[in-house]
Every structure is written in structure tokens, then in C-alpha cells.
Ligand SMILES: Cc1cc2nc3c(=O)[nH]c(=O)nc-3n(C[C@H](O)[C@H](O)[C@H](O)COP(=O)(O)OP(=O)(O)OC[C@H]3O[C@@H](n4cnc5c(N)ncnc54)[C@H](O)[C@@H]3O)c2cc1C
């Protein structure tokens with residue numbers, strides 16, 4: 381069954397046709413070519429597919445594309461304004477929080493939602509926001525420091 | 536990839552019930568955090584998915600007489616943000632905080648958690664110990680039952696095909712009551728509970744009027760009230776001897792399944808006793 385849905389992706393309004401059984405992850409990655417959205421586990425466990433839906437982090441592998449009707453989606457591609465990097469991206473680079481980079485979009489978007497809610501998060505709040513994200517490379521400490529640094533810069 | 540199915544998002548209850556009436560394989564979709572995982576693994580197949588998130592009547596948290604009515608579509612993040620839950624049923628806050636992760640809590644609903652009927656589900660032992668009731672809606676109208684009758688086994692509930700869970704009703708506790716939820720999991724990050732307990736204490740300060748309720752999760756097919764322990768603790772001064780007796784009694788007759796991926800039966804039995812004692816110590820502090 382096909383559906384025509386309206387949604388906004390990275391600030392751009394669009395109407396797209398999707399099959400009922402397509403996930404939001406498949407829509408964003410395969411149909412719309414936002415390949416910054418990664419598929420790790422496909423089961424909600426790893427966080428690689430995290431995007432912001434109406435400002436809140438969600439797992440795009442566990443949401444149907446049709447469920448995105450009338451929502452605003454932000455992927456990593458839409459984070460930075462213009463050619464520069466977003467402060468969170470700069471902070472990840474500076475702290476060496478990126479190795480293979482597969483987990484990075486998910487961590488950064490989850491961190492953005494955290495900083496939007498709590499501009500100066502506590503260590504506990506940072507760990508909480510990272511809780512559902514897996515990284516096989518960095519050991520997490522640099523990611524934690526990158527988010528913390530981005531949080532304190534906003535003062 | 537998911538197998539093909541048809542998807543509808545009904546705008547009201549009548550439309551939803553009509554769609555669900557089309558066949559017993561119709562699948563209700565709330566947050567999708569259990570359903571989509573099952574459909575992907577092919578342990579659940581359905582030609583028709585009915586997304587109930589458009590049903591306003593299944594939303595909202597508010598008092599109706601002496602019950603807090605919680606809509607089935609309430610997400611775990613909604614629970615965390617609710618002043619009523621925080622004030623009256625803090626054990627549900629304890630449970631929501633350790634449930635999944637931010638992204639899961641944003642989508643996962645209380646109704647989905649209850650209907651999924653997993654033995655260690657985060658809302659299981661808290662709702663059992665709160666003596667919650669559920670409201671179920673079907674083509675014949677509404678019916679209500681205690682949540683302990685609603686759960687009928689691992690993944691099994693009293694819902695007939697075509698029926699929806701619409702609300703969970705939580706009876707008001709007497710003023711001054713206290714409650715807590717504690718769990719153990721394999722890792723400090725995201726994981727399901729290996730074992731959990733929920734405890735309510737009514738009249739914490741005066742031992743002769745004190746009532747204690749205890750429920751346990753992930754030690755039996757369904758969340759389980761420890762009624763013998765409750766009787767033993769009722770109206771008693773809490774002494775080290777009584778607690779030692781409690782630790783023994785709570786393990787009596789428990790036979791957690793050996794095939795659990797998360798913990799051995801011995802560990803679960805031991806931890807049920809330990810967590811209950813920890814909860815009591817926390818709740819009985821002056
Ligand atoms: C990564 C991950 C981590 C998780 N961690 C936890 C955890 O820590 N603790 C925990 O308890 N659970 C956990 N879960 C399981 C799951 O998130 C919860 O059980 C959640 O509450 C399910 O709600 P939902 O709205 O997503 O349900 P859905 O997936 O939409 O539905 C679940 C089931 O209930 C049915 N259903 C849903 N709503 C209704 C209704 N109103 N009436 C009738 N039927 C209905 C559906 O048909 C389906 O069979 C986790 C899941 C994932 C993927």
C-alpha cells in the first residue's frame with residue numbers, strides 16, 4: 381500500500397511516496413540519500429539511526445516512514461548552517477571523539493537534543509543522553525568530553 | 536526489511552474498532568518499539584497495521600474520582616514529565632528513568648508495555664503493586680479488570696482480537712504513602728531488567744497501622760505480588776529478625792526459569808530478597 385506523506389527534512393518541505401512497510405530509516409537513507417543516517421542493528425539497540433523528530437531524538441529504524449507525516453526531521457546533514465561545522469561537530473573533532481564515525485551522527489543528534497533542553501547539562505545528564513548509543517571505537521570518554529565541552533562553551 | 540502490509544491511522548475509536556474487526560491478524564501499533572522489532576524478526580506477521588496514535592481518547596493523565604487515569608498512549612517520557620505521577624506514584628518515575636534510553640522512552644507507550652506482557656517489563660511490578668486496573672474497549676463496549684487478571688502469561692493478555700487497551704487506572708494511595716522501584720540488569724547502560732521489585736508502604740511512620748505491598752518482576756511468567764510477605768510484614772515493627780524471615784519467605788515457591796538469558800534462578804531469588812530489603816530500608820527512613 382502506497383502513501384503520499386508531507387514532511388520537512390532538514391528545513392526543506394517535501395511530499396514523498398512511501399510503502400506502508402518502509403521504515404523512516406529506509407526513507408531517509410535509501411530514498412532521500414541522507415546517508416548520514418546509519419543502520420547498525422536495525423533493532424533499536426545501537427543508536428546509529430538516531431534522528432530528531434520534532435526536536436526529540438528517536439530511532440528511525442523503529443518508526444515507519446508513514447508515521448513521519450507532518451513532522452520535522454533533522455539528520456546530521458541538516459545540523460550545520462552553511463559551510464562551517466556546528467559547535468558540536470567542532471567539539472567532536474577537537475576532542476578526537478570520531479574514529480570510524482559510524483556512531484557519530486547518532487551521538488551528535490542526541491547531544492543536540494540534550495543541549496537544546498539543558499544548555500549546561502550535568503555529567504549525569506550527558507551520560508543519560510549517551511545511554512542508548514554504542515561506539516565500538518572510542519571507548520566513550522572522548523565523546524563525553526566533546527559533549528561536555530560543547531555544553532560549557534554555550535555559557 | 537519488513538514484509539509488506541497495509542497501514543491505517545484511524546482518526547477515532549469507531550474507525551479503529553472497524554479496522555481491527557477486519558481480521559484477527561490485525562496488529563495495533565502504538566510506539567512500535569516492540570511490534571516493529573517482532574515484525575522484522577518475523578516472529579509476528581500481519582497484513583494490516585492499525586496505528587492508534589490518532590486516538591485522542593487514549594491520551595492524557597488525570598484524576599477521575601479516586602483513580603489516576605493514564606491513557607494507553609502515554610509515553611515513558613510523558614510519565615517522567617507528569618507532576619501527578621511524580622507526586623503520587625514516584626515508583627513509576629523510578630521505573631521510567633531506567634526504561635530503555637531517551638530515544639526509546641520518547642516513543643514507547645505505557646499501553647504497549649502492558650500489552651506486550653513481558654515478565655520483567657518496567658511497568659509490570661509497579662502497576663501490580665499499585666493494584667491498577669485496565670480499561671479495554673471492543674466492539675461490544677468497554678470492560679474493566681484488575682491488571683493482574685489482564686496478564687495471562689508471557690506475552691499473553693486477556694485482550695480478545697479486535698480489542699484495545701485504552702486506559703490504566705491507578706487507585707489513589709492514602710496520604711503519606713511511599714513507594715519505590717528497584718531493579719538489577721546485566722550492564723549499567725541500556726538493558727532489560729534481570730529482576731525487579733516494586734514496594735508500596737502505607738502509613739510508614741506508625742508500625743501498627745503500617746501496610747506493605749511488594750511485587751516482583753522477571754521471576755515468574757507475569758509480575759507477581761508477594762502476598763505472604765505482605766501478610767508477614769503487616770503492622771509489625773521491622774526488626775533484623777523480621778527482615779531475615781522476609782528474605783526467606785519471599786523466595787519460597789519461586790522458580791525462575793533456568794533458560795533466562797539475563798540471570799540464573801539462584802541470582803534472581805537472592806536479588807528479589809535483597810532489593811525488597813533495600814526498598815524497605817529506603818521507604819521506612821524517618
Ligand atoms: C532498544 C530497546 C530497549 C528497550 N528497553 C526496555 C526496558 O528497559 N524496559 C521495558 O520494559 N521495555 C523495554 N523495551 C520494550 C518496549 O520498548 C516496551 O515494552 C514499550 O513500552 C512498548 O510500547 P510501544 O508503544 O512501543 O508498543 P508497540 O510496539 O507499539 O506495541 C507492543 C504490543 O502491544 C500491542 N499494543 C500496543 N498498544 C496497544 C493498545 N493500546 N491496545 C492493544 N494493543 C496494544 C501491539 O499490537 C504490540 O503487540 C525496549 C525496546 C527496545 C527496542
Ligand code: FES
Nearest residue numbers: 420421422427441
Ligand atoms: S539501527 Fe536503529 S538503533 Fe541500531
Ligand code: FES
Nearest residue numbers: 479480515516517
Ligand atoms: S567511532 Fe567507530 S563506532 Fe564510534
